[in-house]
Amino acid sequence: MFVPTADTTDSVDSTATTADTASVDSIIANRPTLTVPSLVQIRDILAQLEAPIISALTERLQLATDSSLYSNNGAKLKAFLGAIELADGALGRYAYGKLEYPYVATALAPSPDKTSKSVTFPAGRFHQDSFTGNSNLTAFYLQTLVPLFNSTTAYYYHLDNSTVDPAAIFHADATLLQLLSHRAHIGKIVAETKFAGNVTGYTPLIQAGDDTSIRVLLTNTTQEAGVLAQASTAATSFSNAWVGSGALVSTQFASNLQNAAAKVFRELIDITTEIEIQYLLARFN
Numbered sequence: 166m167f168v169p170t171a172d173t174t175d176s177v178d179s180t181a182t183t184a185d186t187a188s189v190d191s192i193i194a195n196r197p198t199l200t201v202p203s204l205v206q207i208r209d210i211l212a213q214l215e216a217p218i219i220s221a222l223t224e225r226l227q228l229a230t231d232s233s234l235y236s237n238n239g240a241k242l243k244a245f246l247g248a249i250e251l252a253d254g255a256l257g258r259y260a261y262g263k264l265e266y267p268y269v270a271t272a273l274a275p276s277p278d279k280t281s282k283s284v285t286f287p288a289g290r291f292h293q294d295s296f297t298g299n300s301n302l303t304a305f306y307l308q309t310l311v312p313l314f315n316s317t318t319a320y321y322y323h324l325d326n327s328t329v330d331p332a333a334i335f336h337a338d339a340t341l342l343q344l345l346s347h348r349a350h351i352g353k354i355v356a357e358t359k360f361a362g363n364v365t366g367y368t369p370l371i372q373a374g375d376d377t378s379i380r381v382l383l384t385n386t387t388q389e390a391g392v393l394a395q396a397s398t399a400a401t402s403f404s405n406a407w408v409g410s411g412a413l414v415s416t417q418f419a420s421n422l423q424n425a426a427a428k429v430f431r432e433l434i435d436i437t438t439e440i441e442i443q444y445l446l447a448r449f450n
């Protein structure tokens with residue numbers, strides 16, 4: 166039987182005592198030097214995630230849902246996520262530099278880096294900070310996306326005529342949430358590459374803790390419009406492909422997918438931006 170055990174080689178248990186500080190410091194000191202790609206390359210990486218996100222969203226929209234599955238602020242979904250995150254952590258999903266962060270089993274996240282005389286973080290070198298956007302993503306998922314999951318039919322077929330399959334639903338939720346989280350946390354390397362490209366511009370703002378001016382400096386509304394337009398095109402392609410492939414879908418399927426995709430990518434840009442700001446504020450820690 167597979168019994169997941171947490172891979173703690175690069176994470177720090179939140180219950181760690183000061184007696185563990187020396188080993189935590191040595192984990193941090195021995196981390197690899199990870200250089201971030203250029204902004205052009207990172208935007209390509211972000212673009213590559215659009216199709217999987219719209220695909221996961223399409224599959225999730227087509228599952229019949231019982232809203233009571235998400236009662237108590239998504240307690241059942243969170244319990245499900247926590248269980249699979251233990252298995253994922255044992256497989257190295259949350260290791261340093263993977264840009265993947267747990268929603269529930271947060272002790273598995275890599276501990277933040279510390280700059281020291283022997284371990285410096287020159288511009289362009291990835292620096293692990295402690296912020297994650299996962300609680301924002303969970304709130305968005307439960308409050309905004311789940312109400313859009315209102316299909317009454319599903320592609321799982323049950324001889325007992327039941328349509329709701331809680332395990333299938335939570336697996337689909339987990340896949341989608343992991344993709345959203347990964348996409349948003351690429352904001353950390355976006356921030357590093359922007360910092361490297363304008364050290365003199367960002368440094369005084371970081372030192373002053375001026376999050377408002379940092380936001381202004383890193384926001385690019387033309388790029389945001391391009392991301393939203395591409396998400397809309399991808400949503401149209403996916404709904405056409407499902408219909409063209411013979412899927413039995415409701416008449417509102419295409420517009421539901423468009424609507425959900427627009428909300429997802431607007432939120433992703435906002436959370437990615439917040440992750441960029443928080444990363445920069447911690448850049449000299």
Ligand SMILES: O=C(O)C(=O)C[C@]1(C(=O)O)C=C[C@@H](O)C=C1
Pocket residue numbers: 208211355383384385386388389392433434435437438441
């Ligand atoms: O491409 C960038 O410059 C980013 O910072 C990423 C991103 C996004 O999430 O796609 C976020 C904020 C910017 O305003 C534009 C786009």
